Amino acid sequence: MGARAVLAVLAIALTGWLAVHLTSTPVAGLGQQVDAHLHASGVASPITAVLLNFRALDTLYEVSVLAVALIATLSLEPTRQPRVPPSPGPLLVWLVPRLTPVMLLLAGYLWWAGSTRPGGAFQAGATIAGLLLLLALKGPDPGLQGRGGHALAMAGPLWFLLVGSATALAGSAFLQYPDAWVKTLILTVEGVLTAAIGVTLALLAGGGRRQA
Amino acid sequence: MAAVSAAFDLVLAALLALTAWLALDGRGLIRTVMLALAFGLLLTLAWVRLGAADLALAEAVLGTGVTVVLLIELLARLRGKTRG
Numbered sequence: 001m002g003a004r005a006v007l008a009v010l011a012i013a014l015t016g017w018l019a020v021h022l023t024s025t026p027v028a029g030l031g032q033q034v035d036a037h038l039h040a041s042g043v044a045s046p047i048t049a050v051l052l053n054f055r056a057l058d059t060l061y062e063v064s065v066l067a068v069a070l071i072a073t074l075s076l077e078p079t080r081q082p083r084v085p086p087s088p089g090p091l092l093v094w095l096v097p098r099l100t101p102v103m104l105l106l107a108g109y110l111w112w113a114g115s116t117r118p119g120g121a122f123q124a125g126a127t128i129a130g131l132l133l134l135l136a137l138k139g140p141d142p143g144l145q146g147r148g149g150h151a152l153a154m155a156g157p158l159w160f161l162l163v164g165s166a167t168a169l170a171g172s173a174f175l176q177y178p179d180a181w182v183k184t185l186i187l188t189v190e191g192v193l194t195a196a197i198g199v200t201l202a203l204l205a206g207g208g209r210r211q212a
Numbered sequence: 213m214a215a216v217s218a219a220f221d222l223v224l225a226a227l228l229a230l231t232a233w234l235a236l237d238g239r240g241l242i243r244t245v246m247l248a249l250a251f252g253l254l255l256t257l258a259w260v261r262l263g264a265a266d267l268a269l270a271e272a273v274l275g276t277g278v279t280v281v282l283l284i285e286l287l288a289r290l291r292g293k294t295r296g
Contacts, residue, residue: 004233007236008233011232012229047266122269126272126277129277201277204282205278205281
């Protein structure tokens with residue numbers, strides 16, 4: 001009780017101070033500069049422009065961290081007891097076949113809409129991961145726990161790295177997209193990332209390897 | 213209309229604080245994980261109210277799907293080990 005109360009008081013005090021401080025003094029962030037250069041980024045959404053163009057290197061780092069986390073999880077010893085999934089109840093049996101096309105459509109839409117409105121690779125990838133987990137619960141097994149699934153998970157950061165290396169070899173800086181290809185490159189990177197993130201999250205949550 | 217949204221925001225903030233307080237109770241692992249799940253969902257609503265749709269989508273995935281699913285799986289394996 002004591003530790004909780006101390007933490008609560010500290011948290012509320014910090015939040016209150018931040019709320020007062022941030023709303024009283026006008027903070028000039030980088031939003032105006034992003035908006036000023038939005039036309040050159042190839043996409044219409046400022047968030048996607050920052051994530052996939054202006055700060056693309058940071059996104060590359062993030063997906064690499066995800067890949068490393070997956071490798072670390074895959075390296076752990078599988079548990080001795082083979083996991084026997086319980087037989088799916090009637091709700092799952094009815095729902096999953098009907099949800100699958102909807103979720104695939106939603107993931108495709110989120111990937112495409114990410115260039116103009118909230119969406120993008122991570123959100124679409126998360127939808128795919130949810131779908132894969134539902135399939136793991138209900139069956140049939142999507143079969144992504146072997147080498148194919150692992151390769152797909154690594155394809156995201158690898159393709160991103162490839163695009164960056166190609167731009168570097170072509171004479172520009174690393175990940176400096178040539179003007180004519182900006183939107184296409186961003187969309188392909190996001191597309192591969194969608195699949196990779198979906199498989200990575202599903203493998204992380206559902207168990208990386210087939211149990212022995 | 214502004215009064216309704218302000219009241220909604222206040223209730224949401226209070227619920228966030230309350231869920232966090234209850235989750236740190238330490239009375240049971242399952243209880244803590246479930247409250248962490250509730251906190252993640254409430255935080256998703258908070259991001260929507262703050263106008264950050266991308267963050268809300270990411271929070272819905274990470275705060276509920278990844279962290280809670282991993283925690284529940286951990287709990288299940290711990291129980292299996294203590295029983296078998």
